[in-house]
Amino acid sequence: MMDVAAEYVRDVEKIAPCPEVALDVLSMAHAADCSIPKLSEKIEQDPGLTANMLHMANSAYFGHMKKITSVKDIIVRMGVDAVKIISITSASVGLLRSPQAAYALGRGELWRHSFAVAILANIIARNAKARDTSAIYTAGLLHDVGKVILDRPLQVASYSRDENGEQEPLLTVERRLLHTDHAEVGMALLEKWGLPEAVSVPVGLHHDMTQAQSKRLGVKIIYLADQLVHLTEYDAGSPGEFFFDVLAYESMKEELPEVPHFENNMRLIIEEFVDKYQDAVAVFSL
Numbered sequence: 001m002m003d004v005a006a007e008y009v010r011d012v013e014k015i016a017p018c019p020e021v022a023l024d025v026l027s028m029a030h031a032a033d034c035s036i037p038k039l040s041e042k043i044e045q046d047p048g049l050t051a052n053m054l055h056m057a058n059s060a061y062f063g064h065m066k067k068i069t070s071v072k073d074i075i076v077r078m079g080v081d082a083v084k085i086i087s088i089t090s091a092s093v094g095l096l097r098s099p100q101a102a103y104a105l106g107r108g109e110l111w112r113h114s115f116a117v118a119i120l121a122n123i124i125a126r127n128a129k130a131r132d133t134s135a136i137y138t139a140g141l142l143h144d145v146g147k148v149i150l151d152r153p154l155q156v157a158s159y160s161r162d163e164n165g166e167q168e169p170l171l172t173v174e175r176r177l178l179h180t181d182h183a184e185v186g187m188a189l190l191e192k193w194g195l196p197e198a199v200s201v202p203v204g205l206h207h208d209m210t211q212a213q214s215k216r217l218g219v220k221i222i223y224l225a226d227q228l229v230h231l232t233e234y235d236a237g238s239p240g241e242f243f244f245d246v247l248a249y250e251s252m253k254e255e256l257p258e259v260p261h262f263e264n265n266m267r268l269i270i271e272e273f274v275d276k277y278q279d280a281v282a283v284f285s286l
């Protein structure tokens with residue numbers, strides 16, 4: 001099946017418009033020897049990306065009192081990890097914001113979901129004392145990126161097959177019609193982009209806890225965060241309205257992977273997530 005996934009990402013430049021600078025930023029930020037001066041130089045080559053980053057750095061999400069006016073400012077005042085998070089986020093918006101008709105996702109919906117998973121995964125990772133939290137954040141942000149690639153093929157396949165709209169799990173439909181799924185295609189894409197395994201493997205396994213690799217902390221965290229975000233409802237129209245389905249959580253708890261320090265701190269983790277997400281929602285006028 002992996003060959004089929006590779007096939008779908010071969011001409012990806014035509015389908016998923018990710019500006020070259022944003023792509024470079026994504027892989028540079030994850031290199032072990034990430035050079036911050038080089039990273040900021042790269043970011044400044046793209047005015048849209050720079051503007052996005054400044055917008056985000058000055059938002060309530062990061063809560064800075066003094067205005068941040070340059071990429072260097074972000075680095076000096078907020079530190080390397082914040083720069084990574086902000087540049088990775090800004091680089092991903094363009095890619096994830098478009099509507100995905102085959103998945104019944106309107107404009108911005110995939111982005112909002114992805115951003116929520118990234119924020120929650122980051123908080124869970126910090127509590128679990130995970131080593132590479134920015135890789136986990138990126139994996140959260142890009143976990144469903146395969147949907148961007150498979151949107152067209154899935155539309156075409158379901159039109160020509162005259163689907164009868166039976167309720168079938170999404171991954172089953174993808175595999176039946178396309179012989180691959182969005183997790184696999186997402187992983188193939190991230191590998192092609194040169195992102196490290198700490199990012200691509202959790203993306204590839206975010207619907208599958210049965211593989212040997214699924215024991216990795218990053219994989220468990222992305223799986224958990226994705227499931228939990230599906231249990232929360234947020235109404236962007238009325239800030240403060242946030243609903244976490246505790247009963248649904250209790251009934252599925254047994255099937256969720258065990259992540260260190262999650263259960264004991266769940267209430268605090270969810271609360272922090274809700275706070276951060278509400279602030280973040282405003283940033284990219286979601």
Ligand SMILES: [Fe+2]
Pocket residue numbers: 143144182183206207
């Ligand atoms: Fe998914």
Ligand SMILES: [Fe+2]
Pocket residue numbers: 113117143144226
């Ligand atoms: Fe998801």
